[in-house]
Amino acid sequence: MLERLYRRRMPVDDVISAEAAKTLAQFTHEIRRPIGLVITRRGAVQDVLVGAGAEPSATTLTTFRASPRSLRGLRLIRSQLKDQPLTQEDLTMLGLLRLDMIGILAVTSKGEPGLLSLAHLNPPTPKGPLYTVLSSTLAHQCPVKFETFIHELETDLQRQSGSHALAAKQTAILVSASPKSKADQEERLVELADLASSADLTVIDRLVQRTQSGHHRFQLGSGKLKDVLMQAMQQGADLLIFDQDLAPGQLRAIAEITDLTVIDRTQLILDIFAQRAHSREGKVQVELAQLRYLLPRLSGQGTSLSRLGGGIGSRGPGETKLETDRRRIRERIDYLEREIEGFARHQDQRRSRRVRQAFPILSIVGYTNAGKSTLLNVLTKSQVSTAPRVFETLDTTSRRLHFPSGKEAILTDTVGFIRDLPKDLLAAFRTTLDEMRDADLLLHVVDAGTKDLDTHIASVETVLQSLTLDQIPRVLVFNKCDQLPSGQAETLCRRYSAIGISSLRQETLAPLIQHLEERLSALASVDGSPKKPAV
Numbered sequence: 032m033l034e035r036l037y038r039r040r041m042p043v044d045d046v047i048s049a050e051a052a053k054t055l056a057q058f059t060h061e062i063r064r065p066i067g068l069v070i071t072r073r074g075a076v077q078d079v080l081v082g083a084g085a086e087p088s089a090t091t092l093t094t095f096r097a098s099p100r101s102l103r104g105l106r107l108i109r110s111q112l113k114d115q116p117l118t119q120e121d122l123t124m125l126g127l128l129r130l131d132m133i134g135i136l137a138v139t140s141k142g143e144p145g146l147l148s149l150a151h152l153n154p155p156t157p158k159g160p161l162y163t164v165l166s167s168t169l170a171h172q173c174p175v176k177f178e179t180f181i182h183e184l185e186t187d188l189q190r191q192s193g194s195h196a197l198a199a200k201q202t203a204i205l206v207s208a209s210p211k212s213k214a215d216q217e218e219r220l221v222e223l224a225d226l227a228s229s230a231d232l233t234v235i236d237r238l239v240q241r242t243q244s245g246h247h248r249f250q251l252g253s254g255k256l257k258d259v260l261m262q263a264m265q266q267g268a269d270l271l272i273f274d275q276d277l278a279p280g281q282l283r284a285i286a287e288i289t290d291l292t293v294i295d296r297t298q299l300i301l302d303i304f305a306q307r308a309h310s311r312e313g314k315v316q317v318e319l320a321q322l323r324y325l326l327p328r329l330s331g332q333g334t335s336l337s338r339l340g341g342g343i344g345s346r347g348p349g350e351t352k353l354e355t356d357r358r359r360i361r362e363r364i365d366y367l368e369r370e371i372e373g374f375a376r377h378q379d380q381r382r383s384r385r386v387r388q389a390f391p392i393l394s395i396v397g398y399t400n401a402g403k404s405t406l407l408n409v410l411t412k413s414q415v416s417t418a419p420r421v422f423e424t425l426d427t428t429s430r431r432l433h434f435p436s437g438k439e440a441i442l443t444d445t446v447g448f449i450r451d452l453p454k455d456l457l458a459a460f461r462t463t464l465d466e467m468r469d470a471d472l473l474l475h476v477v478d479a480g481t482k483d484l485d486t487h488i489a490s491v492e493t494v495l496q497s498l499t500l501d502q503i504p505r506v507l508v509f510n511k512c513d514q515l516p517s518g519q520a521e522t523l524c525r526r527y528s529a530i531g532i533s534s535l536r537q538e539t540l541a542p543l544i545q546h547l548e549e550r551l552s553a554l555a556s557v558d559g560s561p562k563k564p565a566v
């Protein structure tokens with residue numbers, strides 16, 4: 032019986048043809064249940080959904096994908112036995128699925144088509160309403176010329192997004208949902224915003240939600256999540272970034288209800304690493320971490336693979352490989368692991384060469400953006416790239432350091448740390464981080480001006496411990512002291528037993544250089560190691 036609904040193609044300018052409305056009303060009357068018609072722009076019925084609970088979803092409609100800048104190309108007209116207006120749920124569905132239109136057709140007690148209520152989305156604006164509800168009319172008197180109408184609406188949508196396109200940057204909304212206090216969460220979002228801008232994204236909004244613990248399905252309640260998604264759509268955001276790690280199941284559940292790209296902090300960090308990796312070793316390590324992250328998140332059918340795998344902009348060395356299936360990903364992981372073992376062997380040879388050179392080794396470690404590379408540059412007159420963004424450096428650089436006394440040492444700079452460093456990334460960067468094992472002394476560089484001084488210090492300590500590098504003697508160096516009010520740097524340094532410097536000002540470095548030389552001499556005389564005669 033329902034086949035009759037499928038067979039007929041409607042004129043493209045009818046929201047629903049008088050004939051289809053009649054058939055729909057008749058069937059609804061007979062089976063006493065609502066029926067939904069999913070209709071394409073060409074007027075064909077793509078799907079018939081029977082029953083009150085039957086709803087289309089982002090995954091069932093994947094043949095028609097929608098972006099924040101376009102509509103889905105499908106409209107939903109649902110019959111209803113009672114004469115009721117469009118509900119909030121209908122309007123949420125309109126927004127989340129980016130349907131061309133949603134409509135409710137009331138069915139009279141005689142089984143004839145009654146009033147038709149329609150709603151459509153508006154072009155995104157920061158404050159304006161997301162949708163417009165049109166006044167109801169009888170189905171055959173509906174004044175909307177559908178094809179013309181939808182063409183104009185899409186033109187408006189694209190014009191709106193034109194301004195975004197000029198900026199050539201993707202836009203993101205940051206979301207935090209956890210039982211922690213709002214203040215704590217907001218503070219973490221400051222760092223997430225740094226990460227986002229470091230990935231070349233423009234952050235257009237931040238949303239914080241204090242949850243009871245245990246929103247297992249979506250990280251936050253489903254009603255709230257839908258609100259957040261609707262806001263994101265309204266503002267024309269390209270992606271939503273959660274500060275909390277999303278479990279594979281959560282990501283899948285979210286992908287069911289929206290086309291919007293939703294990622295978590297870990298994936299953002301992986302994406303930044305992918306953008307920054309230049310050396311072969313760096314690229315391999317990042318790809319390995321990306322694939323390990325991806326593997327448990329494949330949904331099986333692979334439909335959402337491209338949406339999850341590509342990260343923000345489908346960038347990175349793993350990009351094309353991410354389209355392959357699970358087995359091939361496993362093989363690739365094995366292959367990359369072997370390649371990394373090769374790097375490790377090569378590294379051993381490099382190391383033993385350096386040890387033969389018999390210079391003491393100083394390794395700079397610290398939170399990302401603390402000024403590590405700047406310090407290496409100024410101490411060794413080098414030109415390692417520095418930038419006011421996180422994870423500028425991924426590879427290890429070693430340079431000769433000449434002390435005023437004429438003695439020499441090797442100074443190395445490497446990848447920075449961050450709190451909750453993704454464990455896959457830490458594991459993948461083992462070979463890079465292992466270079467620090469040879470250090471005689473670690474220079475722990477801290478941005479003295481940061482508000483989260485203690486968190487930064489503790490995060491670095493945690494990473495050092497997890498790499499079992501915490502046995503190596505350490506010097507705490509407070510950098511960027513030029514940014515502190517006078518006197519404060521001294522107080523801080525005293526409190527933490529640190530040495531204060533500003534890497535941008537050569538003249539502030541003398542005490543540090545002197546301290547390093549003394550420490551190295553002391554170390555050499557303590558262990559009496561013949562391999563470090565230079566100091």
Ligand SMILES: Nc1nc2c(ncn2[C@@H]2O[C@H](COP(=O)(O)OP(=O)(O)OP(=O)(O)O)[C@@H](O)[C@H]2O)c(=O)[nH]1
Pocket residue numbers: 397398399400401402403404405406416417418419420421422423424425445446447448510511512513514532533534535536
């Ligand atoms: N005001 C001030 N800025 C500094 C100082 N040292 C470094 N910077 C700036 O801080 C930013 C980060 O410096 P980098 O040397 O790239 O930091 P990093 O620790 O190597 O960062 P990653 O490699 O990303 O982990 C750059 O914009 C530097 O110019 C300093 O002493 N004072």
Ligand SMILES: [Mg+2]
Pocket residue numbers: 403404405416417423424445
């Ligand atoms: Mg650096």
